[in-house]
Amino acid sequence: MTALLEAEELVRIYEVRRGIFGRPSPVRAVDGISLAVMPGETLGIVGESGSGKSTLGRMLLGLDLAQAGEVRFAGSPMPRNGTAEWRAMRAKMQLVYQDPLAALDRRLTIAAQIGEPLQIHRLVPRQYQADRVAELMEAVGLRSDQAGRFPHELSGGQRQRAVIARALASRPKLLVCDEPVSALDVSIQAQVVNMLRDLQERNGIGMVFISHDLKVVRNIADRVAVMYLGRIVEEASSDVVFRSPQHPYTKALVSSVPVPGKPLEGRMILQGEPPNPADRPSGCAFHPRCPVAQDICRTSSPALRRIGDGRTAACHAVAGETASIETMRRMA
Amino acid sequence: MGTTNPDLVELRDLKVAFDGVQVLHGIDLTVARGEALGLVGESGCGKSVTWLAALGLLPGKAAVTGSIRVDGRQLCGAERSDLEEVRGGRIAMIFQDPSSSLNPVLRIGRQIVEALQIHRGLRGQAARTEALRLLDMVGIPDAPRRFDLYPHEFSGGQCQRLMIAMALAGEPDLLVADEPTTALDATIQAQILDLLNALRAETGMALVFISHDLGAVSQVCERVCVMYAGRIVEEGSVAQLFSQPRHPYTRGLFDAIPRIDGPRDRLIPIPGTVPNPKHLPAGCSFSPRCPYAVDACGSTYPSLEFQGDGRRLACMRPVPAVTTSGEAKRRIHEGLMA
Structure with a gap:
């Protein structure tokens, strides 16, 4: 089966100037992202603010141009933004975002x-x-x-x-939803999430569901990609990611979801804040906050690779099944 | 006066109306010294208005009636100078959006020193030393170097830490935190909850934590009030409410939240929407959305009564109490309410 939507090595760089006379410095909002959405499948994208998840959503629809890389919809490349072909194709792919009043x-x-x-x-x-x-x-x-x-x-x-x-x-064949239920109250949020699930089942729509709310993403998405500073750091089926997160960032993210009855003490609380995208740390962008960072993490950026369970992860400490057990022991 | 009464704050029959529309229908609530109380409910249920009214922070058009006692002293209708002694000094409040609570054109050090001058009369080097101690206490790294920075040079999470430092400047007996983590990222939210717990352990102050996030409330609070349409509908300890919600609305809130583990079933929403305060349904305000409602629920509002187990409940047809504790344990264990 051909993928409904494929993205390959997407890159989007913004030039940001600090102060009036500052030299413009590049911000790599989306830094080489590849993904695929099958017809009828929901791909969840999670990450904190500034991770580039909304920019990615806009690029998937051709609203923001990719400076490198390519988006293919139903096997054919995305036409240029603004052309008649693009408009015709956009009928097949729609965007829903956070603030309905706007x-x-x-x-x-x-x-x-x-x-x-x-x-x-x-x-x-x-x-x-x-x-x-x-x-x-x-x-x-x-x-x-x-x-x-x-x-x-x-x-x-x-x-x-x-x-x-x-x-x-x-x-549409594809719906990109950017934080569609974040502004809604819990009881209403559940109504809208159920509705999206029903519509998708009935019409076989492929969906990209962008949200910072892990619980909602877990409920609605078949597969989940976790983003950190413009890159995917882990991707797997929703069940696998939330049951046994492997990347230290995913672990922290899953652990940070407050679960009633689970005391705060047992949780993995990260030190520091997400770094400024304009000031990307060397090597693995997560290493300044990572509890298991080694020397290699400071110098070399880990590639996203398969590690079993249909999962990909980008982490030096998570090389394969054996290494991950050792990592888990060290993090425990 | 204060020593005979163990309760720090006592609200009795607190009512608020805006332009003739009543939004708060008689709130009875106490906060004991050193206790952490959670207030949960959806937007418009009156959880913020309760505390804005208690501190006299509502606009002039709001009609506030009832009794607000802090250490036995009546605040409702009190003079501005009396209120000002309590605000910031005895009770401090922080809000959801820290960057709009900070003054963007003043250096953060000066803003904290200002609070120290007003509430504790500290000046000069003493004020600076104390401000640095507070910044250190709320976890701002490298405080001396960042003393003279402006709010925009801090991230959202750090701005919330600055707000907390400023709130602590008056050494308050009670910190009211209104959705303090809602605007923050997940990993930063965990840090701030951790900080609030640590500060409470260190200073012994009481905390009122207003939030729509039941998970966050359960992690910092001992007691929880659930509010709906301007009333408290259920109140109890965190353990009671989370293991055995009795009010159908409390139960509905728990069921509506997706889980972080277990099967990925369809969610169980609460049907309908929150009523408009201008047109509240007759009887129990929740009855039109309630699966347990009977005819009587549509005619009289049930009063908030103490139950045998110490909780307070306003419902004629509560969710049956679970007899075996096994069910409750399983729910907690599986994080069903997360």
Whole structure:
């Protein structure tokens, strides 16, 4: 089966100037990322702020241009941003992001906004448009009497449903969701997560789910990629990553999720903060905070390689099965 | 006066209304000396408003009634000068977004020294020495060199540490932390929770931790109040609430949170949405979303009553108490509520 979406060695560098007279220094927001999403599969991307996960999401859709590397959708390369081909392809891949109020037009009713992609991509004859909008609203759990409402008349959860309905209007094959439930309350978050799972099962949509909330990602994603400073440091199936994280950063991340009944003392608390991407540490970018860093970590950057269980990890201390046991013993 | 009363803060029938819309419907709450109390609930449930009202920090249009006693002294309707003695001195408060609480154009050292001058009358070298001690205490590395930096030169996690240092400047008896870790990354959140625990052990101050994150609350608090639509619906020890939630809303909150282990089942959401405070449903505000509700729930609001096990509960149809403790242990063990 060919992958729905493939990215190969994506690089995005921003030039950041410090002060007015400062020399511009490069910030490698996305630094050589390769990934693949199969049809109907959900790939979760986790990482802290500044890890480049949102930039990556935009690059996957061609909204941010890759300075190196390539994105292929259904086997063919992504056309250049702004061209007619790109627009046609974008109907097949949609973006949902964190703040629904910013994503919606305050002066249009939600029915009008959900119907907009149908007009733009000329997908449905005008006389059937209202039916299709009603169908979409039902699919995301909005009541038909809410069609004439304006965004400010809806709750946060309902707005996010409207944004998702609009994204689904063009029957996309791929949905990139950037923190789609982070702004919602717990009880509403569960409603939207369930809805996304149902929609995906029903329509076989491939999904890239970007979030800093590990519990939500674990629930929704089949596979998870963990990012640190623009690179993937570990990738495996959701069950494998959360049951037995191997990269020290993933271990710390999983351990930092507060679990009631589990005392703070047993948790692995990292020292320091994520480094400034403009001031990337030498060698492995994680080594200044890493509890098992060795000399080699300061000088050489570890490559992402297979370590069994369908897992890849980029860490000198995690070479293979035997080495990882030793590492675990040392970290315990 | 204060010595006879073991409770540091005592709120009785605290009510708040904005422009005639009541958002807080009579809160009864006590905080004992040195205790860590958690306040959980979803946005709009009144968990922040309770403490803003208690400290007189709400805008003028808010109508606050009821009794707010700190060490037996009435604060509701008190003079500004009386309030100011309590604010920062006896009770300090930190907020979700530290960078908007710090003054961007003042060096951080000066901001902490200012708090020390106001609350403890320290000046000059003494104030500087004390400020450096506080910075060290909250874990700002290399404090002497960073004393003269501006807030934007610190990361979000460090700004929250600065806020905590400033809150500690008045040697408060109570620190009210309003969603202090919500804006922070996961690994930094763990650091701040760790810091709050360490500071409490060191200074013996009481802590009120306001959060929507039940996991975080369970790690720093001993007692928890669950709020819904401007009322406390359940209160108990962390162990009680997390092993056996009795109010259907508390139970629903736990069920709605995805787990970090175990099977990746569908989540169990609470149907519907939080009611608009302008149009609260009759009777129990949670009844329209409650799976256990009966007709009576829609007519009268159940009062918050003490239960046999020491918890307080406002519900006519609570979740049945689990008889075997095995179930409860299993839930804790598996981190079901995480």
